[in-house]
Amino acid sequence: MSPEQIRVPPAKRRPTAPVATRRGDLSPRRVRQRSVQDPREAPGIEADTPGRGTAARFVPRYTAFVIVSALAIVFAISNQSLDRLWAFIEFGSGVFALLLLSFSVLWGVAAADRLLLDPNHRLIAQAVHRGSAVGGLGFLGLHIWSKITLGSTTWQAAAVPGLDGAQPILIGLGTVAGYLFVAVTVTGAVRGAFARKGQSRLWRALHMTAYLAWGASLIHGLRAGRAVVDWVDWGYAVALTGVTVALMMRLAPGRNPAPDKRKKEQ
Template identity: 35%
Template sequence: MNLEFFTEAFQDERLLWFLNRGTGVILLVLMTVSVGLGVLSTVRASSVFWPRFVTQQLHRNVSLLSVALLIAHAALAVVDEYVNIRWWDAFVPFLGEYQPLWLGLGTVATDLVIITVLTGLSRTRFRSRTWRTIHLTSYLGWGAGLVHGFGIGTDSREPWSVAISIVCVGVVAGAIAVRLSTLGQERQLERRGAAERPRRSRR
Protein backbone atom coordinates (compact mmCIF):
# COMPACT_ATOMS: atom_id res chain seq x y z
CA MET A 1 0.00 0.00 0.00
CA ASN A 2 1.23 3.49 -0.86
CA LEU A 3 -0.03 7.06 -1.04
CA GLU A 4 -1.38 6.56 -4.56
CA PHE A 5 -3.57 3.67 -3.35
CA PHE A 6 -5.18 5.79 -0.64
CA THR A 7 -5.62 8.73 -3.04
CA GLU A 8 -7.45 6.54 -5.56
CA ALA A 9 -9.52 4.99 -2.78
CA PHE A 10 -10.77 8.32 -1.50
CA GLN A 11 -11.57 9.41 -5.04
CA ASP A 12 -13.95 6.47 -5.28
CA GLU A 13 -17.44 7.88 -4.68
CA ARG A 14 -18.63 4.56 -3.30
CA LEU A 15 -16.02 4.63 -0.54
CA LEU A 16 -17.05 8.13 0.52
CA TRP A 17 -20.69 7.05 0.55
CA PHE A 18 -19.92 3.99 2.68
CA LEU A 19 -17.85 6.07 5.09
CA ASN A 20 -20.50 8.78 5.29
CA ARG A 21 -23.36 6.34 5.84
CA GLY A 22 -21.29 4.19 8.19
CA THR A 23 -20.30 7.11 10.39
CA GLY A 24 -23.94 8.23 10.40
CA VAL A 25 -25.17 4.88 11.70
CA ILE A 26 -22.43 4.62 14.32
CA LEU A 27 -23.06 8.22 15.31
CA LEU A 28 -26.73 7.49 15.95
CA VAL A 29 -25.76 4.59 18.19
CA LEU A 30 -23.21 6.70 20.11
CA MET A 31 -25.66 9.56 20.54
CA THR A 32 -28.24 7.10 21.81
CA VAL A 33 -25.79 5.69 24.34
CA SER A 34 -24.81 9.23 25.36
CA VAL A 35 -28.41 10.34 25.85
CA GLY A 36 -29.27 7.14 27.73
CA LEU A 37 -26.29 7.50 30.05
CA GLY A 38 -27.07 11.18 30.50
CA VAL A 39 -30.58 10.36 31.66
CA LEU A 40 -29.39 7.58 33.97
CA SER A 41 -26.63 9.78 35.42
CA THR A 42 -29.31 12.01 36.98
CA VAL A 43 -30.57 9.09 39.07
CA ARG A 44 -29.42 9.71 42.63
CA ALA A 45 -29.38 6.06 43.57
CA SER A 46 -26.17 4.15 42.99
CA SER A 47 -24.78 0.67 43.42
CA VAL A 48 -21.60 -0.71 44.92
CA PHE A 49 -21.00 -2.59 41.68
CA TRP A 50 -21.82 0.41 39.47
CA PRO A 51 -21.23 3.78 41.21
CA ARG A 52 -22.97 6.86 39.90
CA PHE A 53 -19.71 8.57 38.86
CA VAL A 54 -18.99 5.71 36.45
CA THR A 55 -22.19 6.46 34.54
CA GLN A 56 -21.38 10.17 34.50
CA GLN A 57 -17.81 9.59 33.28
CA LEU A 58 -18.98 7.23 30.55
CA HIS A 59 -21.55 9.81 29.50
CA ARG A 60 -18.86 12.49 29.10
CA ASN A 61 -16.48 10.21 27.20
CA VAL A 62 -19.15 8.91 24.83
CA SER A 63 -20.35 12.49 24.23
CA LEU A 64 -16.85 13.62 23.27
CA LEU A 65 -16.47 10.62 20.99
CA SER A 66 -19.82 11.48 19.40
CA VAL A 67 -18.64 15.01 18.65
CA ALA A 68 -15.47 13.71 17.00
CA LEU A 69 -17.46 11.31 14.84
CA LEU A 70 -20.03 14.03 14.13
CA ILE A 71 -17.29 16.27 12.74
CA ALA A 72 -16.01 13.41 10.58
CA HIS A 73 -19.54 12.64 9.34
CA ALA A 74 -20.18 16.28 8.38
CA ALA A 75 -16.77 16.57 6.70
CA LEU A 76 -17.39 13.44 4.62
CA ALA A 77 -20.76 14.81 3.49
CA VAL A 78 -19.08 18.01 2.31
CA VAL A 79 -16.14 16.26 0.64
CA ASP A 80 -18.36 13.81 -1.22
CA GLU A 81 -19.19 15.53 -4.52
CA TYR A 82 -22.02 13.18 -5.46
CA VAL A 83 -24.46 15.75 -4.04
CA ASN A 84 -23.87 19.46 -3.47
CA ILE A 85 -23.45 20.00 0.26
CA ARG A 86 -21.51 23.15 1.09
CA TRP A 87 -19.42 23.50 4.24
CA TRP A 88 -21.75 26.06 5.80
CA ASP A 89 -24.67 23.66 5.37
CA ALA A 90 -23.13 21.73 8.26
CA PHE A 91 -23.79 24.69 10.60
CA VAL A 92 -26.65 26.73 9.08
CA PRO A 93 -29.85 24.63 8.81
CA PHE A 94 -32.45 24.47 6.04
CA LEU A 95 -30.48 26.45 3.43
CA GLY A 96 -28.94 23.50 1.60
CA GLU A 97 -29.68 22.70 -2.02
CA TYR A 98 -29.87 18.95 -1.42
CA GLN A 99 -32.94 17.82 0.54
CA PRO A 100 -33.00 20.97 2.70
CA LEU A 101 -35.46 19.58 5.28
CA TRP A 102 -33.65 16.32 6.06
CA LEU A 103 -30.21 17.91 5.75
CA GLY A 104 -31.35 20.82 7.93
CA LEU A 105 -32.44 18.46 10.68
CA GLY A 106 -28.96 16.96 10.65
CA THR A 107 -27.52 20.46 10.95
CA VAL A 108 -29.83 21.20 13.88
CA ALA A 109 -28.64 18.00 15.54
CA THR A 110 -25.01 19.01 14.94
CA ASP A 111 -25.47 22.47 16.43
CA LEU A 112 -27.36 21.20 19.48
CA VAL A 113 -24.86 18.43 20.20
CA ILE A 114 -21.90 20.81 19.97
CA ILE A 115 -23.63 23.36 22.23
CA THR A 116 -24.54 20.66 24.74
CA VAL A 117 -21.02 19.23 24.91
CA LEU A 118 -19.32 22.63 25.13
CA THR A 119 -21.61 23.78 27.94
CA GLY A 120 -21.10 20.43 29.63
CA LEU A 121 -17.34 20.93 29.63
CA SER A 122 -17.77 24.40 31.14
CA ARG A 123 -20.58 23.55 33.53
CA THR A 124 -19.18 25.58 36.41
CA ARG A 125 -19.63 28.81 34.45
CA PHE A 126 -23.40 28.40 34.25
CA ARG A 127 -26.14 28.47 36.81
CA SER A 128 -27.53 25.06 37.59
CA ARG A 129 -30.97 25.77 36.09
CA THR A 130 -29.47 27.39 32.97
CA TRP A 131 -27.10 24.47 32.43
CA ARG A 132 -29.89 21.93 32.81
CA THR A 133 -32.12 23.80 30.37
CA ILE A 134 -29.36 23.90 27.76
CA HIS A 135 -28.45 20.29 28.41
CA LEU A 136 -32.04 19.17 27.83
CA THR A 137 -31.68 20.27 24.21
CA SER A 138 -29.60 17.12 23.70
CA TYR A 139 -32.92 15.23 23.48
CA LEU A 140 -33.94 17.47 20.58
CA GLY A 141 -30.54 16.95 18.97
CA TRP A 142 -30.85 13.19 19.26
CA GLY A 143 -34.38 13.25 17.84
CA ALA A 144 -33.37 15.53 14.97
CA GLY A 145 -30.44 13.24 14.17
CA LEU A 146 -32.69 10.19 14.20
CA VAL A 147 -35.20 11.77 11.79
CA HIS A 148 -32.35 13.14 9.65
CA GLY A 149 -30.87 9.70 9.15
CA PHE A 150 -34.23 8.14 8.38
CA GLY A 151 -35.15 10.85 5.90
CA ILE A 152 -31.89 11.33 4.04
CA GLY A 153 -30.33 7.85 4.26
CA THR A 154 -30.58 5.88 1.02
CA ASP A 155 -30.77 2.62 2.96
CA SER A 156 -32.80 3.88 5.91
CA ARG A 157 -35.75 1.66 4.94
CA GLU A 158 -33.63 -1.48 4.97
CA PRO A 159 -34.62 -3.94 7.74
CA TRP A 160 -31.28 -3.67 9.53
CA SER A 161 -31.43 0.14 9.51
CA VAL A 162 -35.02 0.21 10.76
CA ALA A 163 -34.07 -2.28 13.48
CA ILE A 164 -31.22 -0.04 14.66
CA SER A 165 -33.53 2.97 14.78
CA ILE A 166 -36.15 1.03 16.77
CA VAL A 167 -33.53 -0.20 19.25
CA CYS A 168 -32.19 3.35 19.68
CA VAL A 169 -35.67 4.69 20.38
CA GLY A 170 -36.23 1.83 22.83
CA VAL A 171 -32.98 2.56 24.70
CA VAL A 172 -33.79 6.24 25.18
CA ALA A 173 -37.41 5.49 26.09
CA GLY A 174 -36.25 2.86 28.59
CA ALA A 175 -33.77 5.25 30.20
CA ILE A 176 -36.47 7.92 30.51
CA ALA A 177 -38.87 5.38 32.04
CA VAL A 178 -36.26 4.38 34.62
CA ARG A 179 -35.61 8.02 35.46
CA LEU A 180 -39.29 8.83 35.84
CA SER A 181 -39.79 5.86 38.16
CA THR A 182 -36.86 6.83 40.36
CA LEU A 183 -37.94 10.48 40.30
CA GLY A 184 -41.19 9.53 41.98
CA GLN A 185 -39.31 7.59 44.66
CA GLU A 186 -36.91 10.47 45.24
CA ARG A 187 -39.78 12.91 45.74
CA GLN A 188 -41.40 10.58 48.26
CA LEU A 189 -38.14 10.35 50.20
CA GLU A 190 -37.80 14.13 50.16
CA ARG A 191 -41.33 14.53 51.50
CA ARG A 192 -40.65 12.02 54.28
CA GLY A 193 -37.43 13.81 55.15
CA ALA A 194 -39.19 17.18 55.22
CA ALA A 195 -41.92 15.73 57.48
CA GLU A 196 -39.39 14.23 59.90
CA ARG A 197 -37.34 17.38 60.34
CA PRO A 198 -39.89 19.24 62.52
CA ARG A 199 -40.20 16.14 64.74
CA ARG A 200 -36.45 15.95 65.23
CA SER A 201 -36.21 19.67 66.00
CA ARG A 202 -38.88 19.32 68.72
CA ARG A 203 -36.87 16.62 70.42
Protein backbone atom coordinates in the same frame (compact mmCIF):
# COMPACT_ATOMS: atom_id res chain seq x y z
CA MET B 1 73.59 9.51 79.10
CA SER B 2 72.59 6.02 79.85
CA PRO B 3 71.57 3.60 77.12
CA GLU B 4 68.05 3.46 78.56
CA GLN B 5 67.58 7.19 77.87
CA ILE B 6 68.51 6.92 74.23
CA ARG B 7 65.37 6.55 72.07
CA VAL B 8 65.75 5.07 68.64
CA PRO B 9 62.96 6.13 66.20
CA PRO B 10 61.05 3.20 64.77
CA ALA B 11 61.98 2.22 61.28
CA LYS B 12 59.48 3.15 58.57
CA ARG B 13 58.07 0.14 56.86
CA ARG B 14 57.69 0.18 53.11
CA PRO B 15 54.06 -0.40 52.00
CA THR B 16 53.65 -3.80 50.60
CA ALA B 17 51.33 -4.93 47.81
CA PRO B 18 48.32 -7.12 48.57
CA VAL B 19 48.98 -10.75 49.08
CA ALA B 20 47.04 -11.66 45.97
CA THR B 21 49.21 -9.33 43.88
CA ARG B 22 52.47 -10.61 45.32
CA ARG B 23 51.45 -14.17 44.66
CA GLY B 24 50.28 -13.39 41.14
CA ASP B 25 46.62 -14.23 41.70
CA LEU B 26 45.13 -15.06 38.29
CA SER B 27 41.65 -16.09 39.43
CA PRO B 28 38.77 -15.42 36.98
CA ARG B 29 37.39 -12.72 39.26
CA ARG B 30 40.75 -10.92 39.43
CA VAL B 31 41.23 -11.23 35.67
CA ARG B 32 37.79 -9.68 35.04
CA GLN B 33 38.58 -6.81 37.38
CA ARG B 34 41.87 -6.14 35.58
CA SER B 35 40.25 -6.30 32.17
CA VAL B 36 37.68 -3.60 33.08
CA GLN B 37 39.29 -0.27 32.25
CA ASP B 38 37.99 3.13 33.27
CA PRO B 39 37.15 5.15 30.13
CA ARG B 40 38.47 8.29 31.79
CA GLU B 41 41.93 6.72 32.20
CA ALA B 42 42.10 5.50 28.59
CA PRO B 43 41.92 8.42 26.17
CA GLY B 44 41.49 6.17 23.18
CA ILE B 45 38.30 4.55 24.48
CA GLU B 46 35.09 6.63 24.55
CA ALA B 47 32.49 6.03 27.22
CA ASP B 48 29.20 4.57 26.06
CA THR B 49 26.69 7.13 27.27
CA PRO B 50 23.13 6.04 28.10
CA GLY B 51 21.66 8.36 25.47
CA ARG B 52 23.69 6.84 22.67
CA GLY B 53 22.78 3.35 23.77
CA THR B 54 19.05 4.16 23.84
CA ALA B 55 19.19 5.75 20.41
CA ALA B 56 21.06 2.77 19.03
CA ARG B 57 18.37 0.44 20.34
CA PHE B 58 15.48 2.46 18.90
CA VAL B 59 16.92 3.18 15.45
CA PRO B 60 16.10 -0.31 14.11
CA ARG B 61 12.55 -0.03 15.45
CA TYR B 62 12.01 3.34 13.78
CA THR B 63 13.43 2.00 10.54
CA ALA B 64 11.14 -1.03 10.65
CA PHE B 65 8.14 1.20 11.39
CA VAL B 66 8.92 3.44 8.41
CA ILE B 67 9.37 0.45 6.10
CA VAL B 68 6.13 -1.20 7.23
CA SER B 69 4.22 2.09 6.89
CA ALA B 70 5.57 2.65 3.38
CA LEU B 71 4.63 -0.87 2.34
CA ALA B 72 1.14 -0.43 3.81
CA ILE B 73 0.64 2.80 1.85
CA VAL B 74 1.84 1.18 -1.37
CA PHE B 75 -0.45 -1.80 -0.78
CA ALA B 76 -3.42 0.47 -0.04
CA ILE B 77 -2.90 2.46 -3.23
CA SER B 78 -2.38 -0.62 -5.41
CA ASN B 79 -5.29 -2.53 -3.86
CA GLN B 80 -7.75 0.38 -4.15
CA SER B 81 -8.18 0.41 -0.39
CA LEU B 82 -8.35 4.20 -0.37
CA ASP B 83 -11.59 4.01 -2.33
CA ARG B 84 -13.01 1.71 0.31
CA LEU B 85 -11.83 4.06 3.03
CA TRP B 86 -13.56 6.99 1.34
CA ALA B 87 -16.73 4.94 0.99
CA PHE B 88 -16.62 4.09 4.67
CA ILE B 89 -16.07 7.73 5.63
CA GLU B 90 -18.92 8.87 3.41
CA PHE B 91 -21.51 6.37 4.60
CA GLY B 92 -20.13 5.10 7.90
CA SER B 93 -19.03 8.25 9.73
CA GLY B 94 -22.60 9.44 10.16
CA VAL B 95 -23.71 6.03 11.43
CA PHE B 96 -20.89 5.90 13.97
CA ALA B 97 -21.66 9.45 15.07
CA LEU B 98 -25.30 8.54 15.66
CA LEU B 99 -24.41 5.34 17.50
CA LEU B 100 -21.89 7.02 19.81
CA LEU B 101 -24.19 9.94 20.55
CA SER B 102 -27.04 7.50 21.27
CA PHE B 103 -24.67 5.62 23.56
CA SER B 104 -23.83 8.90 25.28
CA VAL B 105 -27.51 9.71 25.83
CA LEU B 106 -28.16 6.29 27.36
CA TRP B 107 -25.20 6.54 29.71
CA GLY B 108 -26.19 10.09 30.62
CA VAL B 109 -29.59 8.82 31.73
CA ALA B 110 -27.94 5.99 33.66
CA ALA B 111 -25.47 8.34 35.36
CA ALA B 112 -28.34 10.37 36.83
CA ASP B 113 -29.79 7.39 38.71
CA ARG B 114 -29.32 7.56 42.49
CA LEU B 115 -31.14 4.43 43.62
CA LEU B 116 -29.36 1.66 41.74
CA LEU B 117 -25.93 3.29 41.40
CA ASP B 118 -23.65 4.43 44.19
CA PRO B 119 -21.40 7.52 43.79
CA ASN B 120 -18.46 5.52 42.40
CA HIS B 121 -20.62 3.83 39.77
CA ARG B 122 -22.10 7.18 38.79
CA LEU B 123 -18.61 8.57 38.24
CA ILE B 124 -17.82 5.67 35.90
CA ALA B 125 -21.10 6.19 34.04
CA GLN B 126 -20.36 9.90 33.68
CA ALA B 127 -16.90 9.15 32.29
CA VAL B 128 -18.37 6.78 29.68
CA HIS B 129 -21.08 9.36 28.91
CA ARG B 130 -18.52 12.11 28.26
CA GLY B 131 -16.10 9.92 26.33
CA SER B 132 -18.76 8.63 23.97
CA ALA B 133 -20.03 12.20 23.44
CA VAL B 134 -16.56 13.39 22.43
CA GLY B 135 -16.15 10.42 20.08
CA GLY B 136 -19.56 11.07 18.56
CA LEU B 137 -18.69 14.71 17.91
CA GLY B 138 -15.47 13.61 16.23
CA PHE B 139 -17.33 11.34 13.82
CA LEU B 140 -19.93 14.08 13.34
CA GLY B 141 -17.23 16.48 12.17
CA LEU B 142 -15.84 13.80 9.86
CA HIS B 143 -19.35 13.19 8.50
CA ILE B 144 -19.94 16.88 7.72
CA TRP B 145 -16.50 17.28 6.14
CA SER B 146 -16.93 14.22 3.91
CA LYS B 147 -20.36 15.30 2.68
CA ILE B 148 -19.09 18.77 1.76
CA THR B 149 -15.88 17.44 0.18
CA LEU B 150 -17.65 14.81 -1.93
CA GLY B 151 -20.28 17.28 -3.11
CA SER B 152 -23.28 15.71 -1.39
CA THR B 153 -24.18 19.11 0.05
CA THR B 154 -22.76 22.62 0.36
CA TRP B 155 -21.19 24.34 3.32
CA GLN B 156 -24.03 26.87 3.31
CA ALA B 157 -26.59 24.08 3.71
CA ALA B 158 -24.44 22.47 6.41
CA ALA B 159 -24.17 25.75 8.32
CA VAL B 160 -27.70 27.15 7.89
CA PRO B 161 -30.76 24.87 8.26
CA GLY B 162 -33.12 24.71 5.29
CA LEU B 163 -30.72 25.79 2.53
CA ASP B 164 -30.25 22.37 0.95
CA GLY B 165 -31.91 22.18 -2.44
CA ALA B 166 -32.79 18.48 -2.44
CA GLN B 167 -33.81 17.78 1.18
CA PRO B 168 -34.09 21.06 3.08
CA ILE B 169 -36.01 19.68 6.06
CA LEU B 170 -34.05 16.45 6.60
CA ILE B 171 -30.64 18.08 6.10
CA GLY B 172 -31.78 21.00 8.24
CA LEU B 173 -32.64 18.60 11.06
CA GLY B 174 -29.08 17.28 10.92
CA THR B 175 -27.71 20.82 11.12
CA VAL B 176 -29.89 21.67 14.11
CA ALA B 177 -28.92 18.42 15.83
CA GLY B 178 -25.24 19.18 15.28
CA TYR B 179 -25.53 22.64 16.82
CA LEU B 180 -27.44 21.28 19.80
CA PHE B 181 -24.91 18.51 20.42
CA VAL B 182 -22.03 20.99 20.33
CA ALA B 183 -23.87 23.33 22.71
CA VAL B 184 -24.64 20.47 25.11
CA THR B 185 -21.01 19.33 25.08
CA VAL B 186 -19.67 22.83 25.73
CA THR B 187 -22.10 23.50 28.56
CA GLY B 188 -21.28 20.09 30.02
CA ALA B 189 -17.57 20.94 30.02
CA VAL B 190 -18.18 24.23 31.89
CA ARG B 191 -20.73 22.87 34.33
CA GLY B 192 -18.74 24.21 37.27
CA ALA B 193 -19.22 27.79 36.08
CA PHE B 194 -23.00 27.38 36.20
CA ALA B 195 -22.82 25.81 39.66
CA ARG B 196 -20.73 28.69 41.07
CA LYS B 197 -23.19 31.26 39.78
CA GLY B 198 -26.21 29.42 41.16
CA GLN B 199 -27.60 28.62 37.71
CA SER B 200 -27.91 24.87 37.99
CA ARG B 201 -31.45 24.91 36.64
CA LEU B 202 -30.34 26.81 33.54
CA TRP B 203 -27.54 24.31 32.96
CA ARG B 204 -29.96 21.40 33.39
CA ALA B 205 -32.38 22.94 30.89
CA LEU B 206 -29.59 23.43 28.34
CA HIS B 207 -28.33 19.90 28.88
CA MET B 208 -31.81 18.45 28.39
CA THR B 209 -31.79 19.72 24.80
CA ALA B 210 -29.59 16.70 24.05
CA TYR B 211 -32.77 14.64 23.82
CA LEU B 212 -34.13 16.97 21.13
CA ALA B 213 -30.81 16.75 19.27
CA TRP B 214 -30.85 12.98 19.50
CA GLY B 215 -34.38 12.75 18.12
CA ALA B 216 -33.56 15.12 15.24
CA SER B 217 -30.41 13.13 14.44
CA LEU B 218 -32.42 9.91 14.36
CA ILE B 219 -34.83 11.30 11.78
CA HIS B 220 -31.96 12.79 9.79
CA GLY B 221 -29.98 9.56 9.77
CA LEU B 222 -32.88 7.30 8.85
CA ARG B 223 -34.44 9.41 6.13
CA ALA B 224 -31.77 11.71 4.70
CA GLY B 225 -29.27 9.01 3.76
CA ARG B 226 -29.49 5.76 1.90
CA ALA B 227 -32.48 3.47 2.23
CA VAL B 228 -32.00 1.10 5.14
CA VAL B 229 -33.31 -2.38 5.75
CA ASP B 230 -36.17 -3.10 8.12
CA TRP B 231 -34.03 -4.37 10.99
CA VAL B 232 -32.20 -1.03 11.16
CA ASP B 233 -35.52 0.77 11.57
CA TRP B 234 -36.48 -1.68 14.29
CA GLY B 235 -33.14 -1.19 16.02
CA TYR B 236 -33.58 2.56 16.11
CA ALA B 237 -37.13 2.10 17.35
CA VAL B 238 -35.88 -0.07 20.22
CA ALA B 239 -33.21 2.51 21.08
CA LEU B 240 -35.79 5.29 21.04
CA THR B 241 -38.09 3.27 23.29
CA GLY B 242 -35.27 2.50 25.71
CA VAL B 243 -34.23 6.13 26.05
CA THR B 244 -37.86 7.21 26.48
CA VAL B 245 -38.48 4.65 29.23
CA ALA B 246 -35.23 5.55 31.00
CA LEU B 247 -36.07 9.24 30.82
CA MET B 248 -39.56 8.66 32.22
CA MET B 249 -38.09 6.64 35.10
CA ARG B 250 -35.63 9.41 35.80
CA LEU B 251 -38.36 12.07 35.91
CA ALA B 252 -40.75 9.92 37.94
CA PRO B 253 -41.68 11.32 41.40
CA GLY B 254 -39.58 9.89 44.21
CA ARG B 255 -36.92 8.53 41.84
CA ASN B 256 -34.29 11.04 42.95
CA PRO B 257 -33.58 11.68 46.64
CA ALA B 258 -34.30 14.93 48.36
CA PRO B 259 -31.82 17.83 48.12
CA ASP B 260 -30.69 17.30 51.73
CA LYS B 261 -29.77 13.70 50.98
CA ARG B 262 -27.86 14.79 47.88
CA LYS B 263 -25.78 17.19 49.93
CA LYS B 264 -24.97 14.43 52.42
CA GLU B 265 -23.81 12.15 49.59
CA GLN B 266 -21.61 14.87 48.14
